[in-house]
Amino acid sequence: MTAEPNSGLHSRRSAITVGAVGAVAAGTILTVSACAPGEEGGDSAQPGSTPTPSAGASLAVLADIPVGEATAVTTPDDQEIIVSRPTETTAAAFSAICTHQSCKVKPEGSELRCPCHGSVFDALTGEVRNGPADRPLPSVPVSVEGGNVVAG
Numbered sequence: 001m002t003a004e005p006n007s008g009l010h011s012r013r014s015a016i017t018v019g020a021v022g023a024v025a026a027g028t029i030l031t032v033s034a035c036a037p038g039e040e041g042g043d044s045a046q047p048g049s050t051p052t053p054s055a056g057a058s059l060a061v062l063a064d065i066p067v068g069e070a071t072a073v074t075t076p077d078d079q080e081i082i083v084s085r086p087t088e089t090t091a092a093a094f095s096a097i098c099t100h101q102s103c104k105v106k107p108e109g110s111e112l113r114c115p116c117h118g119s120v121f122d123a124l125t126g127e128v129r130n131g132p133a134d135r136p137l138p139s140v141p142v143s144v145e146g147g148n149v150v151a152g
């Protein structure tokens with residue numbers, strides 16, 4: 001039986017070529033997912049812009065939010081916000097759009113974490129706990145009426 005003299009070399013070249021193409025493709029995907037504004041939330045809001053849900057719109061049931069924590073809410077007019085519960089009877093709300101490059105932050109206990117570059121915000125105040133974001137999440141005026149968190 002005879003083996004082709006370059007068959008092993010050809011296989012290695014193919015593997016290297018396939019690997020390089022795969023790396024380029026993966027790099028492209030990572031670049032898009034890390035930098036596209038609103039990628040995580042489908043929101044085209046700019047960093048630092050303040051959502052303005054219609055006054056009186058019901059946003060959440062206060063009892064559904066653990067005291068000291070927060071929940072992500074899409075308003076009736078499709079704005080991404082965070083509603084938190086600082087105390088048993090009060091609520092606060094913030095834009096869910098990271099002030100760094102506009103990804104959507106996610107509640108985790110008393111924090112809001114940005115999946116794109118790792119910024120961390122206080123879920124009860126919107127203040128930055130860790131960068132790269134250097135501005136707090138804009139607050140959204142809310143009140144508690146009859147156990148519901150309402151805009152305005």
Ligand code: FES
Nearest residue numbers: 098100101114117
């Ligand atoms: S978009 Fe960069 S940390 Fe949030």
